[in-house]
Amino acid sequence: MKERIKQFVADKRGVSPVIGVVLMVAVVVILAAVIGAFVLGLGGNQDTTPQASFSYDSASGNVVYEGGDQITASNLKAVSGDTEKPFSSGKDGSTVSAGDSVKIDASAGDTVRVVYTDPDGGDSTTLWKTTV
CATH class of the missing domain: 1.20.5 (Single alpha-helices involved in coiled-coils or other helix-helix interfaces)
Structure with missing residues (x-):
């Protein structure tokens, strides 16, 4: 045994x-x-692009912020051809409010874009565009 x-x-x-x-x-x-x-994107932080709506007033040449996510003004600019105009009001850290606008020179047939630059990574994204 x-x-x-x-x-x-x-x-x-x-x-x-x-x-x-x-x-x-x-x-x-x-x-x-x-x-x-x-x-599935659970492995790290994902930066999200803000959502916002804009309009273009052809009579005044202004790109107008209609509303959406809170966006720091210094991170937004209007672009038409080689012309870039910031939404910044000169105050550091100020945010864009509904009705804020920036004048940009654009001719008939030009494309006007609003570009957002991510403050952390420097990546640029077109939030809105229209053809004048």
Whole structure:
């Protein structure tokens, strides 16, 4: 009987494959969770572009901020061709309010855009555009 117990304890062939399978499954599950988190955008902070609406008054040549997310004025500019005009009022950190406008010279057929520059990354995004 003692010899059978020693043989049973010494024989670990059946345990090794089970441990190997469990470890492989654990690695696959952890890897899938990490990849899934990054694919779904949960792996880091995502900067979002502000949402806002603008209009162009062709009589005055003004681009008018109609409303939307709170945007720092120094991060917004109106662009037409080579001309760029900031929405900034001169006050550091001031935000754009509904009705704020900037005059930009544009001729018939020109495209007028409002461009937002991300203060953290410096990336520029066109928030709005129209053809005069």
